[in-house]
Amino acid sequence: MSDDPEYSSPETPFNNLPPMVIAIALVLGGIELVFQIGSFGLIGGPDAIGWRIAAIEDYGFFDSIFEAMRAQGTWPLEHVMRFFTYAFVHYSMLHALMVIVFILALGKMVGETFGNFAVLLIFVISALAGSLAYGLILTTNVQLVGAYPAAYGFIGAYTFILWLGLGAMQQNRVRAFTLIGFLMGIQLVFGLLFGGSPDWVADLAGFAAGFAVAALLVPGAFGRIMARLRQR
Known part of the structure:
Protein backbone atom coordinates (compact mmCIF):
# COMPACT_ATOMS: atom_id res chain seq x y z
CA MET A 1 0.00 0.00 0.00
CA SER A 2 1.30 3.51 -0.79
CA ASP A 3 2.74 5.61 2.03
CA ASP A 4 1.35 8.74 0.41
CA PRO A 5 -0.89 10.48 3.02
CA GLU A 6 -3.47 11.01 0.29
CA TYR A 7 -4.01 7.27 0.10
CA SER A 8 -3.51 6.36 3.75
CA SER A 9 -6.54 5.04 5.59
CA PRO A 10 -8.18 7.43 8.03
CA GLU A 11 -7.55 6.88 11.73
CA THR A 12 -10.48 5.88 13.88
CA PRO A 13 -11.03 7.45 17.33
CA PHE A 14 -10.11 4.11 18.91
CA ASN A 15 -6.59 4.29 17.46
CA ASN A 16 -5.74 7.00 19.98
CA LEU A 17 -7.25 5.32 23.04
CA PRO A 18 -5.20 3.22 25.48
CA PRO A 19 -6.05 -0.49 25.07
CA MET A 20 -7.29 -0.88 28.66
CA VAL A 21 -9.76 1.96 28.22
CA ILE A 22 -11.11 0.28 25.10
CA ALA A 23 -11.28 -3.08 26.90
CA ILE A 24 -13.29 -1.67 29.81
CA ALA A 25 -15.67 0.13 27.45
CA LEU A 26 -16.16 -3.02 25.38
CA VAL A 27 -16.94 -5.14 28.46
CA LEU A 28 -19.47 -2.65 29.79
CA GLY A 29 -20.99 -2.14 26.35
CA GLY A 30 -21.05 -5.86 25.61
CA ILE A 31 -22.96 -6.67 28.79
CA GLU A 32 -25.47 -3.93 28.06
CA LEU A 33 -25.83 -5.16 24.47
CA VAL A 34 -26.71 -8.65 25.74
CA PHE A 35 -29.42 -7.14 27.97
CA GLN A 36 -30.79 -5.12 25.07
CA ILE A 37 -30.89 -8.06 22.66
CA GLY A 38 -32.44 -10.25 25.34
CA SER A 39 -35.13 -7.67 26.07
CA PHE A 40 -36.28 -7.91 22.44
CA GLY A 41 -36.48 -11.68 22.70
CA LEU A 42 -33.78 -12.27 20.09
CA ILE A 43 -31.76 -14.55 22.39
CA GLY A 44 -32.43 -16.50 25.54
CA GLY A 45 -36.12 -17.02 25.05
CA PRO A 46 -38.79 -15.52 27.34
CA ASP A 47 -36.48 -15.56 30.36
CA ALA A 48 -34.09 -13.10 28.69
CA ILE A 49 -36.54 -10.25 29.30
CA GLY A 50 -35.73 -10.51 33.00
CA TRP A 51 -31.95 -10.83 32.66
CA ARG A 52 -31.30 -7.26 33.77
CA ILE A 53 -33.41 -7.55 36.89
CA ALA A 54 -31.82 -10.89 37.73
CA ALA A 55 -28.33 -9.44 37.22
CA ILE A 56 -29.12 -6.51 39.53
CA GLU A 57 -30.30 -8.93 42.20
CA ASP A 58 -27.31 -11.26 41.79
CA TYR A 59 -24.51 -8.73 41.24
CA GLY A 60 -25.74 -5.37 42.56
CA PHE A 61 -24.47 -3.96 45.85
CA PHE A 62 -27.09 -3.99 48.61
CA ASP A 63 -26.53 -2.24 51.92
CA SER A 64 -28.71 -4.80 53.70
CA ILE A 65 -26.45 -7.66 52.55
CA PHE A 66 -23.35 -5.70 53.55
CA GLU A 67 -24.75 -5.00 57.03
CA ALA A 68 -25.72 -8.66 57.45
CA MET A 69 -22.17 -9.77 56.58
CA ARG A 70 -20.73 -7.28 59.05
CA ALA A 71 -23.12 -8.37 61.81
CA GLN A 72 -22.47 -12.08 61.28
CA GLY A 73 -18.75 -11.73 60.63
CA THR A 74 -18.99 -13.92 57.53
CA TRP A 75 -17.90 -12.86 54.07
CA PRO A 76 -19.06 -15.37 51.43
CA LEU A 77 -17.51 -14.84 48.00
CA GLU A 78 -20.90 -14.65 46.28
CA HIS A 79 -21.61 -11.46 48.21
CA VAL A 80 -18.08 -10.05 48.56
CA MET A 81 -17.84 -9.93 44.77
CA ARG A 82 -20.73 -7.45 44.81
CA ALA A 87 -20.20 -1.73 38.30
CA PHE A 88 -20.93 -4.00 35.34
CA VAL A 89 -24.74 -3.85 35.54
CA HIS A 90 -26.73 -0.75 34.61
CA TYR A 91 -30.36 0.29 34.83
CA SER A 92 -30.71 1.07 31.14
CA MET A 93 -28.85 1.59 27.89
CA LEU A 94 -28.64 5.35 28.55
CA HIS A 95 -27.24 4.70 32.03
CA ALA A 96 -24.51 2.50 30.53
CA LEU A 97 -23.76 4.81 27.60
CA MET A 98 -23.17 7.82 29.86
CA VAL A 99 -20.67 5.82 31.91
CA ILE A 100 -18.87 4.59 28.79
CA VAL A 101 -18.62 8.15 27.44
CA PHE A 102 -17.02 9.32 30.69
CA ILE A 103 -14.56 6.44 30.69
CA LEU A 104 -13.58 6.91 27.04
CA ALA A 105 -13.14 10.67 27.40
CA LEU A 106 -11.25 10.78 30.69
CA GLY A 107 -9.61 7.38 30.52
CA LYS A 108 -7.72 8.52 27.43
CA MET A 109 -5.74 11.16 29.32
CA VAL A 110 -5.33 8.95 32.37
CA GLY A 111 -4.04 6.08 30.27
CA GLU A 112 -1.69 8.27 28.28
CA THR A 113 -0.32 9.80 31.49
CA PHE A 114 -0.05 6.79 33.79
CA GLY A 115 -0.28 3.73 31.52
CA ASN A 116 -2.63 0.80 30.98
CA PHE A 117 -2.17 -0.83 34.37
CA ALA A 118 -3.08 2.43 36.08
CA VAL A 119 -6.35 2.57 34.12
CA LEU A 120 -7.37 -0.85 35.44
CA LEU A 121 -6.15 -0.01 38.95
CA ILE A 122 -8.13 3.21 39.11
CA PHE A 123 -11.25 1.49 37.77
CA VAL A 124 -11.10 -1.34 40.32
CA ILE A 125 -10.13 0.72 43.37
CA SER A 126 -12.65 3.46 42.62
CA ALA A 127 -15.42 0.89 42.23
CA LEU A 128 -14.43 -0.66 45.57
CA ALA A 129 -14.25 2.73 47.29
CA GLY A 130 -17.70 3.58 45.97
CA SER A 131 -19.37 0.45 47.30
CA LEU A 132 -17.55 0.67 50.66
CA ALA A 133 -18.63 4.27 51.17
CA TYR A 134 -22.18 3.40 50.10
CA GLY A 135 -22.35 0.59 52.64
CA LEU A 136 -20.58 2.32 55.52
CA ILE A 137 -22.13 5.78 55.29
CA LEU A 138 -25.68 5.06 54.18
CA THR A 139 -28.56 3.01 55.47
CA THR A 140 -30.72 2.44 52.42
CA ASN A 141 -32.77 -0.14 50.59
CA VAL A 142 -31.74 1.28 47.21
CA GLN A 143 -29.20 -0.96 45.49
CA LEU A 144 -26.02 0.43 43.96
CA VAL A 145 -25.44 -0.51 40.32
CA GLY A 146 -23.49 1.00 37.45
CA ALA A 147 -19.88 2.04 36.89
CA TYR A 148 -20.36 5.69 37.80
CA PRO A 149 -18.09 5.47 40.90
CA ALA A 150 -15.36 4.01 38.67
CA ALA A 151 -15.97 6.71 36.05
CA TYR A 152 -15.70 9.32 38.80
CA GLY A 153 -12.40 7.67 39.68
CA PHE A 154 -11.15 8.69 36.25
CA ILE A 155 -12.46 12.19 36.92
CA GLY A 156 -10.43 12.16 40.13
CA ALA A 157 -7.28 11.08 38.31
CA TYR A 158 -7.90 13.69 35.62
CA THR A 159 -8.38 16.31 38.33
CA PHE A 160 -5.03 15.34 39.84
CA ILE A 161 -3.34 15.78 36.46
CA LEU A 162 -4.86 19.27 36.20
CA TRP A 163 -3.92 19.99 39.82
CA LEU A 164 -0.28 19.24 39.10
CA GLY A 165 -0.33 21.18 35.84
CA LEU A 166 -1.86 24.29 37.36
CA GLY A 167 0.65 24.15 40.18
CA ALA A 168 3.53 23.91 37.73
CA MET A 169 2.21 27.02 35.97
CA GLN A 170 1.78 28.88 39.29
CA GLN A 171 -1.97 29.12 38.76
CA ASN A 172 -4.87 28.60 41.13
CA ARG A 173 -5.07 24.84 41.77
CA VAL A 174 -8.70 25.07 42.88
CA ARG A 175 -9.65 25.38 39.22
CA ALA A 176 -8.74 21.69 38.83
CA PHE A 177 -11.87 20.82 40.82
CA THR A 178 -14.25 22.68 38.51
CA LEU A 179 -15.48 19.52 36.77
CA ILE A 180 -16.28 17.56 39.94
CA GLY A 181 -17.93 20.65 41.44
CA PHE A 182 -20.08 21.06 38.34
CA LEU A 183 -21.13 17.39 38.32
CA MET A 184 -21.92 17.33 42.03
CA GLY A 185 -23.93 20.53 41.57
CA ILE A 186 -25.98 18.93 38.81
CA GLN A 187 -26.67 15.91 41.02
CA LEU A 188 -27.76 18.21 43.85
CA VAL A 189 -30.15 20.16 41.61
CA PHE A 190 -31.67 16.98 40.16
CA GLY A 191 -31.98 15.56 43.65
CA LEU A 192 -33.87 18.60 44.88
CA LEU A 193 -36.14 18.72 41.83
CA PHE A 194 -36.84 15.05 41.20
CA GLY A 195 -35.80 13.19 44.33
CA GLY A 196 -32.19 12.11 44.13
CA SER A 197 -30.58 8.74 44.55
CA PRO A 198 -28.04 8.31 47.37
CA ASP A 199 -25.45 6.96 44.94
CA TRP A 200 -23.74 10.38 44.91
CA VAL A 201 -21.93 9.14 48.03
CA ALA A 202 -20.39 6.31 46.00
CA ASP A 203 -19.55 8.71 43.15
CA LEU A 204 -17.74 11.11 45.46
CA ALA A 205 -15.83 8.23 47.08
CA GLY A 206 -14.83 6.98 43.63
CA PHE A 207 -13.57 10.46 42.77
CA ALA A 208 -11.48 10.64 45.95
CA ALA A 209 -10.06 7.17 45.29
CA GLY A 210 -9.09 8.07 41.72
CA PHE A 211 -7.39 11.25 42.89
CA ALA A 212 -5.49 9.35 45.60
CA VAL A 213 -4.39 6.53 43.30
CA ALA A 214 -3.14 9.05 40.74
CA ALA A 215 -1.18 10.82 43.47
CA LEU A 216 0.44 7.58 44.56
CA LEU A 217 1.41 6.79 40.99
CA VAL A 218 3.53 9.94 40.75
CA PRO A 219 6.71 9.70 42.86
CA GLY A 220 6.70 12.33 45.59
CA ALA A 221 3.33 13.77 44.56
CA PHE A 222 1.43 12.64 47.66
CA GLY A 223 4.05 14.23 49.91
CA ARG A 224 3.79 17.51 48.01
CA ILE A 225 0.01 17.46 48.38
CA MET A 226 0.22 16.89 52.14
CA ALA A 227 2.79 19.68 52.50
CA ARG A 228 0.51 22.00 50.56
CA LEU A 229 -2.45 21.16 52.77
CA ARG A 230 -0.42 21.77 55.95
CA GLN A 231 0.53 25.22 54.67
CA ARG A 232 -3.15 26.10 54.52
Whole structure:
Protein backbone atom coordinates (compact mmCIF):
# COMPACT_ATOMS: atom_id res chain seq x y z
CA MET A 1 0.00 0.00 0.00
CA SER A 2 1.30 3.51 -0.79
CA ASP A 3 2.74 5.61 2.03
CA ASP A 4 1.35 8.74 0.41
CA PRO A 5 -0.89 10.48 3.02
CA GLU A 6 -3.47 11.01 0.29
CA TYR A 7 -4.01 7.27 0.10
CA SER A 8 -3.51 6.36 3.75
CA SER A 9 -6.54 5.04 5.59
CA PRO A 10 -8.18 7.43 8.03
CA GLU A 11 -7.55 6.88 11.73
CA THR A 12 -10.48 5.88 13.88
CA PRO A 13 -11.03 7.45 17.33
CA PHE A 14 -10.11 4.11 18.91
CA ASN A 15 -6.59 4.29 17.46
CA ASN A 16 -5.74 7.00 19.98
CA LEU A 17 -7.25 5.32 23.04
CA PRO A 18 -5.20 3.22 25.48
CA PRO A 19 -6.05 -0.49 25.07
CA MET A 20 -7.29 -0.88 28.66
CA VAL A 21 -9.76 1.96 28.22
CA ILE A 22 -11.11 0.28 25.10
CA ALA A 23 -11.28 -3.08 26.90
CA ILE A 24 -13.29 -1.67 29.81
CA ALA A 25 -15.67 0.13 27.45
CA LEU A 26 -16.16 -3.02 25.38
CA VAL A 27 -16.94 -5.14 28.46
CA LEU A 28 -19.47 -2.65 29.79
CA GLY A 29 -20.99 -2.14 26.35
CA GLY A 30 -21.05 -5.86 25.61
CA ILE A 31 -22.96 -6.67 28.79
CA GLU A 32 -25.47 -3.93 28.06
CA LEU A 33 -25.83 -5.16 24.47
CA VAL A 34 -26.71 -8.65 25.74
CA PHE A 35 -29.42 -7.14 27.97
CA GLN A 36 -30.79 -5.12 25.07
CA ILE A 37 -30.89 -8.06 22.66
CA GLY A 38 -32.44 -10.25 25.34
CA SER A 39 -35.13 -7.67 26.07
CA PHE A 40 -36.28 -7.91 22.44
CA GLY A 41 -36.48 -11.68 22.70
CA LEU A 42 -33.78 -12.27 20.09
CA ILE A 43 -31.76 -14.55 22.39
CA GLY A 44 -32.43 -16.50 25.54
CA GLY A 45 -36.12 -17.02 25.05
CA PRO A 46 -38.79 -15.52 27.34
CA ASP A 47 -36.48 -15.56 30.36
CA ALA A 48 -34.09 -13.10 28.69
CA ILE A 49 -36.54 -10.25 29.30
CA GLY A 50 -35.73 -10.51 33.00
CA TRP A 51 -31.95 -10.83 32.66
CA ARG A 52 -31.30 -7.26 33.77
CA ILE A 53 -33.41 -7.55 36.89
CA ALA A 54 -31.82 -10.89 37.73
CA ALA A 55 -28.33 -9.44 37.22
CA ILE A 56 -29.12 -6.51 39.53
CA GLU A 57 -30.30 -8.93 42.20
CA ASP A 58 -27.31 -11.26 41.79
CA TYR A 59 -24.51 -8.73 41.24
CA GLY A 60 -25.74 -5.37 42.56
CA PHE A 61 -24.47 -3.96 45.85
CA PHE A 62 -27.09 -3.99 48.61
CA ASP A 63 -26.53 -2.24 51.92
CA SER A 64 -28.71 -4.80 53.70
CA ILE A 65 -26.45 -7.66 52.55
CA PHE A 66 -23.35 -5.70 53.55
CA GLU A 67 -24.75 -5.00 57.03
CA ALA A 68 -25.72 -8.66 57.45
CA MET A 69 -22.17 -9.77 56.58
CA ARG A 70 -20.73 -7.28 59.05
CA ALA A 71 -23.12 -8.37 61.81
CA GLN A 72 -22.47 -12.08 61.28
CA GLY A 73 -18.75 -11.73 60.63
CA THR A 74 -18.99 -13.92 57.53
CA TRP A 75 -17.90 -12.86 54.07
CA PRO A 76 -19.06 -15.37 51.43
CA LEU A 77 -17.51 -14.84 48.00
CA GLU A 78 -20.90 -14.65 46.28
CA HIS A 79 -21.61 -11.46 48.21
CA VAL A 80 -18.08 -10.05 48.56
CA MET A 81 -17.84 -9.93 44.77
CA ARG A 82 -20.73 -7.45 44.81
CA PHE A 83 -18.23 -4.79 45.90
CA PHE A 84 -16.98 -4.93 42.29
CA THR A 85 -19.61 -6.61 40.13
CA TYR A 86 -22.22 -3.90 40.67
CA ALA A 87 -20.20 -1.73 38.30
CA PHE A 88 -20.93 -4.00 35.34
CA VAL A 89 -24.74 -3.85 35.54
CA HIS A 90 -26.73 -0.75 34.61
CA TYR A 91 -30.36 0.29 34.83
CA SER A 92 -30.71 1.07 31.14
CA MET A 93 -28.85 1.59 27.89
CA LEU A 94 -28.64 5.35 28.55
CA HIS A 95 -27.24 4.70 32.03
CA ALA A 96 -24.51 2.50 30.53
CA LEU A 97 -23.76 4.81 27.60
CA MET A 98 -23.17 7.82 29.86
CA VAL A 99 -20.67 5.82 31.91
CA ILE A 100 -18.87 4.59 28.79
CA VAL A 101 -18.62 8.15 27.44
CA PHE A 102 -17.02 9.32 30.69
CA ILE A 103 -14.56 6.44 30.69
CA LEU A 104 -13.58 6.91 27.04
CA ALA A 105 -13.14 10.67 27.40
CA LEU A 106 -11.25 10.78 30.69
CA GLY A 107 -9.61 7.38 30.52
CA LYS A 108 -7.72 8.52 27.43
CA MET A 109 -5.74 11.16 29.32
CA VAL A 110 -5.33 8.95 32.37
CA GLY A 111 -4.04 6.08 30.27
CA GLU A 112 -1.69 8.27 28.28
CA THR A 113 -0.32 9.80 31.49
CA PHE A 114 -0.05 6.79 33.79
CA GLY A 115 -0.28 3.73 31.52
CA ASN A 116 -2.63 0.80 30.98
CA PHE A 117 -2.17 -0.83 34.37
CA ALA A 118 -3.08 2.43 36.08
CA VAL A 119 -6.35 2.57 34.12
CA LEU A 120 -7.37 -0.85 35.44
CA LEU A 121 -6.15 -0.01 38.95
CA ILE A 122 -8.13 3.21 39.11
CA PHE A 123 -11.25 1.49 37.77
CA VAL A 124 -11.10 -1.34 40.32
CA ILE A 125 -10.13 0.72 43.37
CA SER A 126 -12.65 3.46 42.62
CA ALA A 127 -15.42 0.89 42.23
CA LEU A 128 -14.43 -0.66 45.57
CA ALA A 129 -14.25 2.73 47.29
CA GLY A 130 -17.70 3.58 45.97
CA SER A 131 -19.37 0.45 47.30
CA LEU A 132 -17.55 0.67 50.66
CA ALA A 133 -18.63 4.27 51.17
CA TYR A 134 -22.18 3.40 50.10
CA GLY A 135 -22.35 0.59 52.64
CA LEU A 136 -20.58 2.32 55.52
CA ILE A 137 -22.13 5.78 55.29
CA LEU A 138 -25.68 5.06 54.18
CA THR A 139 -28.56 3.01 55.47
CA THR A 140 -30.72 2.44 52.42
CA ASN A 141 -32.77 -0.14 50.59
CA VAL A 142 -31.74 1.28 47.21
CA GLN A 143 -29.20 -0.96 45.49
CA LEU A 144 -26.02 0.43 43.96
CA VAL A 145 -25.44 -0.51 40.32
CA GLY A 146 -23.49 1.00 37.45
CA ALA A 147 -19.88 2.04 36.89
CA TYR A 148 -20.36 5.69 37.80
CA PRO A 149 -18.09 5.47 40.90
CA ALA A 150 -15.36 4.01 38.67
CA ALA A 151 -15.97 6.71 36.05
CA TYR A 152 -15.70 9.32 38.80
CA GLY A 153 -12.40 7.67 39.68
CA PHE A 154 -11.15 8.69 36.25
CA ILE A 155 -12.46 12.19 36.92
CA GLY A 156 -10.43 12.16 40.13
CA ALA A 157 -7.28 11.08 38.31
CA TYR A 158 -7.90 13.69 35.62
CA THR A 159 -8.38 16.31 38.33
CA PHE A 160 -5.03 15.34 39.84
CA ILE A 161 -3.34 15.78 36.46
CA LEU A 162 -4.86 19.27 36.20
CA TRP A 163 -3.92 19.99 39.82
CA LEU A 164 -0.28 19.24 39.10
CA GLY A 165 -0.33 21.18 35.84
CA LEU A 166 -1.86 24.29 37.36
CA GLY A 167 0.65 24.15 40.18
CA ALA A 168 3.53 23.91 37.73
CA MET A 169 2.21 27.02 35.97
CA GLN A 170 1.78 28.88 39.29
CA GLN A 171 -1.97 29.12 38.76
CA ASN A 172 -4.87 28.60 41.13
CA ARG A 173 -5.07 24.84 41.77
CA VAL A 174 -8.70 25.07 42.88
CA ARG A 175 -9.65 25.38 39.22
CA ALA A 176 -8.74 21.69 38.83
CA PHE A 177 -11.87 20.82 40.82
CA THR A 178 -14.25 22.68 38.51
CA LEU A 179 -15.48 19.52 36.77
CA ILE A 180 -16.28 17.56 39.94
CA GLY A 181 -17.93 20.65 41.44
CA PHE A 182 -20.08 21.06 38.34
CA LEU A 183 -21.13 17.39 38.32
CA MET A 184 -21.92 17.33 42.03
CA GLY A 185 -23.93 20.53 41.57
CA ILE A 186 -25.98 18.93 38.81
CA GLN A 187 -26.67 15.91 41.02
CA LEU A 188 -27.76 18.21 43.85
CA VAL A 189 -30.15 20.16 41.61
CA PHE A 190 -31.67 16.98 40.16
CA GLY A 191 -31.98 15.56 43.65
CA LEU A 192 -33.87 18.60 44.88
CA LEU A 193 -36.14 18.72 41.83
CA PHE A 194 -36.84 15.05 41.20
CA GLY A 195 -35.80 13.19 44.33
CA GLY A 196 -32.19 12.11 44.13
CA SER A 197 -30.58 8.74 44.55
CA PRO A 198 -28.04 8.31 47.37
CA ASP A 199 -25.45 6.96 44.94
CA TRP A 200 -23.74 10.38 44.91
CA VAL A 201 -21.93 9.14 48.03
CA ALA A 202 -20.39 6.31 46.00
CA ASP A 203 -19.55 8.71 43.15
CA LEU A 204 -17.74 11.11 45.46
CA ALA A 205 -15.83 8.23 47.08
CA GLY A 206 -14.83 6.98 43.63
CA PHE A 207 -13.57 10.46 42.77
CA ALA A 208 -11.48 10.64 45.95
CA ALA A 209 -10.06 7.17 45.29
CA GLY A 210 -9.09 8.07 41.72
CA PHE A 211 -7.39 11.25 42.89
CA ALA A 212 -5.49 9.35 45.60
CA VAL A 213 -4.39 6.53 43.30
CA ALA A 214 -3.14 9.05 40.74
CA ALA A 215 -1.18 10.82 43.47
CA LEU A 216 0.44 7.58 44.56
CA LEU A 217 1.41 6.79 40.99
CA VAL A 218 3.53 9.94 40.75
CA PRO A 219 6.71 9.70 42.86
CA GLY A 220 6.70 12.33 45.59
CA ALA A 221 3.33 13.77 44.56
CA PHE A 222 1.43 12.64 47.66
CA GLY A 223 4.05 14.23 49.91
CA ARG A 224 3.79 17.51 48.01
CA ILE A 225 0.01 17.46 48.38
CA MET A 226 0.22 16.89 52.14
CA ALA A 227 2.79 19.68 52.50
CA ARG A 228 0.51 22.00 50.56
CA LEU A 229 -2.45 21.16 52.77
CA ARG A 230 -0.42 21.77 55.95
CA GLN A 231 0.53 25.22 54.67
CA ARG A 232 -3.15 26.10 54.52
